[in-house]
Amino acid sequence: MSAQPPAAPEPLPAAPWRRLHAALMPDYNRPATVYWWCVVALGASALLWSVFRVAALPGALGLQVLAGCVVTMLAGLFPVRIPGSNNSFAAGEIFIILVLLVYGPEAAVLAAACETGVGALRTSKRWTSRIVSPAASALSMLVMGTALHVCIDALPPGAIGEASVLVLAMAFAVAHFVQNMLLITLVLHLKARQRLDMRAFFSSFGWVGTSYAASALIAGLLYLAFRTTGIGVMAGAVPIIIVLLVMLHYHFRQRESDDEAQRLRIEAAEREAEQAARHLQALRASEQRFHSAFSHAAIGMALVQPDGRVLQVNAALCALLGSDEATLLRRPFQSVVHPEDVDLLQRQWRDVGSPRGSDATVELRCVPTDGRALHVALHSGQFADDDAAEPCLILQVQDITARRQAEAQLQHIAYHDGLTALANRIRFGQCLAQAIERGHREPGYAFAVMYLDFDRFKLINDTLGHSAGDRFLTQVAKRIQAQVRPCDTVGRLGGDEFAVLVDNLGDESALLAMAERLQQVLAKPYALDGTEVTSSASIGITFSSVGYETPGDVLRDADIAMYRAKAAGRARTALFDASLRAQLASQVNLERDLRRALEQQQLSLAFQPIYDLASGRVDSFEALVRWQHPERGAVPPSTFIPIAEESALIGQLTEWVLRHACAQLRAFERDLPPGHARPRLHVNVSGTDMCRANFVSQVAAALLSNGLEPGQLTLEITESTLMQRLDNALDVMGRLRELGVGLSVDDFGTGYSSLAYLSTLPITSLKIDRSFVQRLQDQTSDAEVVKAVITLGHALGKTVIAEGIETPDQLAQLRALGCGLGQGYLLARPLSPEAASAVVAVERRWPGPDARPSDFARFTPTGFSDSALTVH
Numbered sequence: 001m002s003a004q005p006p007a008a009p010e011p012l013p014a015a016p017w018r019r020l021h022a023a024l025m026p027d028y029n030r031p032a033t034v035y036w037w038c039v040v041a042l043g044a045s046a047l048l049w050s051v052f053r054v055a056a057l058p059g060a061l062g063l064q065v066l067a068g069c070v071v072t073m074l075a076g077l078f079p080v081r082i083p084g085s086n087n088s089f090a091a092g093e094i095f096i097i098l099v100l101l102v103y104g105p106e107a108a109v110l111a112a113a114c115e116t117g118v119g120a121l122r123t124s125k126r127w128t129s130r131i132v133s134p135a136a137s138a139l140s141m142l143v144m145g146t147a148l149h150v151c152i153d154a155l156p157p158g159a160i161g162e163a164s165v166l167v168l169a170m171a172f173a174v175a176h177f178v179q180n181m182l183l184i185t186l187v188l189h190l191k192a193r194q195r196l197d198m199r200a201f202f203s204s205f206g207w208v209g210t211s212y213a214a215s216a217l218i219a220g221l222l223y224l225a226f227r228t229t230g231i232g233v234m235a236g237a238v239p240i241i242i243v244l245l246v247m248l249h250y251h252f253r254q255r256e257s258d259d260e261a262q263r264l265r266i267e268a269a270e271r272e273a274e275q276a277a278r279h280l281q282a283l284r285a286s287e288q289r290f291h292s293a294f295s296h297a298a299i300g301m302a303l304v305q306p307d308g309r310v311l312q313v314n315a316a317l318c319a320l321l322g323s324d325e326a327t328l329l330r331r332p333f334q335s336v337v338h339p340e341d342v343d344l345l346q347r348q349w350r351d352v353g354s355p356r357g358s359d360a361t362v363e364l365r366c367v368p369t370d371g372r373a374l375h376v377a378l379h380s381g382q383f384a385d386d387d388a389a390e391p392c393l394i395l396q397v398q399d400i401t402a403r404r405q406a407e408a409q410l411q412h413i414a415y416h417d418g419l420t421a422l423a424n425r426i427r428f429g430q431c432l433a434q435a436i437e438r439g440h441r442e443p444g445y446a447f448a449v450m451y452l453d454f455d456r457f458k459l460i461n462d463t464l465g466h467s468a469g470d471r472f473l474t475q476v477a478k479r480i481q482a483q484v485r486p487c488d489t490v491g492r493l494g495g496d497e498f499a500v501l502v503d504n505l506g507d508e509s510a511l512l513a514m515a516e517r518l519q520q521v522l523a524k525p526y527a528l529d530g531t532e533v534t535s536s537a538s539i540g541i542t543f544s545s546v547g548y549e550t551p552g553d554v555l556r557d558a559d560i561a562m563y564r565a566k567a568a569g570r571a572r573t574a575l576f577d578a579s580l581r582a583q584l585a586s587q588v589n590l591e592r593d594l595r596r597a598l599e600q601q602q603l604s605l606a607f608q609p610i611y612d613l614a615s616g617r618v619d620s621f622e623a624l625v626r627w628q629h630p631e632r633g634a635v636p637p638s639t640f641i642p643i644a645e646e647s648a649l650i651g652q653l654t655e656w657v658l659r660h661a662c663a664q665l666r667a668f669e670r671d672l673p674p675g676h677a678r679p680r681l682h683v684n685v686s687g688t689d690m691c692r693a694n695f696v697s698q699v700a701a702a703l704l705s706n707g708l709e710p711g712q713l714t715l716e717i718t719e720s721t722l723m724q725r726l727d728n729a730l731d732v733m734g735r736l737r738e739l740g741v742g743l744s745v746d747d748f749g750t751g752y753s754s755l756a757y758l759s760t761l762p763i764t765s766l767k768i769d770r771s772f773v774q775r776l777q778d779q780t781s782d783a784e785v786v787k788a789v790i791t792l793g794h795a796l797g798k799t800v801i802a803e804g805i806e807t808p809d810q811l812a813q814l815r816a817l818g819c820g821l822g823q824g825y826l827l828a829r830p831l832s833p834e835a836a837s838a839v840v841a842v843e844r845r846w847p848g849p850d851a852r853p854s855d856f857a858r859f860t861p862t863g864f865s866d867s868a869l870t871v872h
Contacts, residue, residue: 025128032190036132039183043113043135046142050109057103065107068099072111073118093215096141097173101165105145112141136183144176173215300376300397303383306353308332317397320376322369333395338365345378349393352380363400375404417492419470420477428491431501432551439544448511450500451540451558452480452518455570457496460533468528472535479521483514499555508543515539515573523571536571538562546576591647593629594640598652603627605660606830609839610682610801610823613815618840620680620714621668622823623661624830625653645686654689658702662713664833666706671837679840682714682744687721690729696736703741710740714764718746730761737762744801748789759796765821766793770804773824776813783813790817 025033054065072095096115100108116137120130151168189195294301300317304310313328321328321336334342341364348362359381366374376397383394415427423431435447454476461469473496480490480498489501502511518539525532540561548554557576565574597603607621627635644650665681672679689695703710715736722729722745733743742764768789775782786802793800802814805824814822831839 024131028128028191029193031193032187035190036128036187039132039139039187040135043132043137043139046109047113047135047138050106050138050142053104053106054110061103065099065103065110068095068103068107069111069114071095072099072115093173094218097169097215100141100145100148101169105142105149108145109138109141113138132187133184137180140176140180140183144172144179147175148172299399300395302328302333302395302397304333304393304395306349306391306393308334308349311392320368320374320397320399321366336366336368338367341365348380352382352393353391366397373401374399375401420474420492422477422481422498423489423491425491425493428489428493428499428501429551429555431489431491432554435501435503435544436548436551436554445544446505447544448502448505448508449542449554449558450502450511450515450518451542451555451562452498452500452522452537453562453566454496454522454535454537455566456533456535460528460535464528464531464533468531471528472526472533475526476522480518483517483521493555499558505543511541512573515541519571519573538566538570539573540565540576541573542576587643590635590640591643591649594627594643594647594649594653597627597629598649598656602630603653603656605657605664605833607664607833607836608823608830609828609836610821611827613802613811613819613822618679619821620682621665621836622682622684622716623657623664624684625657626830641686645688650686650688651692654685655698657683658699659705662702662706662708664836665708665712667833668837668840672840676840678709678712680712680714682716684716684746687717687725687729690717690722690732691725692732695732696739699736699741700739711742714742714744716744716746716767719748733762737764758792763798765799765801767801767803768819770824773802773804773810773814774806776810786814786819787817790819794818 025036028036054062057065093115096108096111099111113134117130117134120133124130124133148168151172152165294312295314297314297316300320301314302310302317303312310328310331310333313325315325318325318328323336328336334345337345344362344364348360352358352360359379361377361379363375363377366376368374377400379396379398380393383392415424415430416422417424432449439445439447457469457472460472473492476496476498477490477492480500484490484500484502487503489503491499491501493499502514505511519537522537523534525534540558540563542554542557542561544554546557548557561574561576565572568574604626606624606626608624609618610620610622611617612619625637627637627640629635641650641653644653661681661683665679668679685695692698699713699715700710703713717729736743743762744765744767745763746767747769748766766789768786772782772786772789776786790800799821800819802810802819802822803824805811805814805822805826807826810824811822811826828839
């Protein structure tokens, strides 16, 4: 079959009608819309015609019609609802039919339209319903009312009797109702596109039609009375009808209220009976559940009298205590409790049995028949039994032995080191706090703390592995424990750091003897994985006589003493004194001040020229950082540079020096005459800097921001630091050389560098340490060392720089040995940036080879005095 083509869309009305349609009837289709407008138009026409005819009536009749309409509207506002049904009786129909019989169809149209309009306003919120309902009612009333009067007029004069009027009024009232309902119902069926089922229609509105017939009967009776007695009977009958309707309305409302109250009472009684039955059933079920839960509970349960006599036990309690039910029923419950815990149980039972007592739980020990240790949590509560003479107690007994053992194990883990089983830092701190408190209570009590740190533990870990390091620590712990007294506490504080709390110290000499024994024992070889290794310990000792308040203070001072022993050499013991704490405090304060100096720009740079020893011209400058402390004055670099390295400030300090030194080098260039060679700069860096991944980018940024060539910068690192961090620094050094930056080994000859490393490292120059230059004399070992370094540097293609030149003889020998560059106080002291800028372009004329020492003594840069060049 072929698909049906889609229906053509219905044409839309003109724009004003489209807006009206969207506002009034957005859900109406075209047939429903056309029908609705037809009914409204016809109803409006009927209403206008009726208004025109009523207006033509004499004044008295017009007022009577108006009064009838008002009464009809008021009656429509208060419909009488029929009890026991969803229908209601509108008294307005009586007056509409009465107006129809008395004043004609036109007056009835007005009354019907008014009554229906009031009802629509009261029951519907849609304006389509509010408009179409009075229109349909007016149209139906005009048609049926006119037909009624035509029928009455068509009857012979002698045939118009009272019965005829009543029958005709009732018939035409029902016909009006049917016609009016059809007009309204057709709108709904047209909207839903449904056919009208007349059988369903009459079954739905049959009762309402009957009420219309009754209204017509009442109206007919009133009309007959009116024909007999005149308008006076109407004036009396209408209020009576209204009063009767009001009374009927309130009577029905009262019946509804009484019926509702009766229904609620019946429902409440049914609910109470049902609830009582459920409660009784719940009590029986609860009792059954209790007995079942008691008998089959997984934990032990018992019912006992207040004196402890057992009344009932379950199988779980019998299994827990290792006894049968008969044995337990013949003895008090206290007999299965550990004797030391019986008093605790009795106190709990007294509290539970008191008038204000509540359930309570206590943990105690029981004594089962097999003699094992049994820890239980016993919960006691009052239990009311209807068959018992007095309340009894219900006990719930749960085995917590495994939990107690786990807690003990966790307690041991929490306060002991997992590797050595010694006290950990927390436990050691607790023991130390107890010793401090005892020292405050007992004036004659004294204690001491030894802090031990092993000198080669990191080497053992790095060479043999961490498992070997763990075995080393285990052997160390055993050796320490073997040398202390049973009353002393040995703890592992972390890593290779141990501490010994020497309790109840009598003589300090005995403690020193113990420390000496520990040094001897700990220095003996250790067998680790078939390898024999040796180690030594640095020991720091502090005594309670210092006067401590907290364990942290004791460990701090013992640690300070230990670091003093480590600084003095291996296998040393040092005692704490107050000066050590002062030194540490001074170092901490200096670190804080250095951080502030970096933030507040308290640092400055001095520049010491590096000369070409052959020509006397300035080859480059070495940038030297200076710190003028606002309170301490000048702080030497040998003091604050190590502090910067230990406190992680060295990176920030290096970045500051690089940035300012490059900026000053750029300033030097601006003061040079045209054609002069660009000056170069040496900057000292630390091993930490050479291991930082971002150091290369930091150097490149300093050069780029000042417009310098990479070849103008040489970075210096000491030989010992370089060899310690060589593996980590190689990558950074290679990247710096790729960038074009020079690399120099400072203090060469003081470290342990290998010739193989020197031949492969990407360095550009070697600096002979000042200690060799200052001891330089002909035909001495130092002279041979300097000569060897110069020869080695030339062989490797490195530039050799001698530092610390202070005498003309040293300068002459270095020139004779072929040293290319040099620096020192003889040539120039560290200069301020202004003085260094003036020195850049100065030509130096060196004394000849036959010059006397006095010629070198007078050797200064042309045009400058020593005082102008020196930075103090």
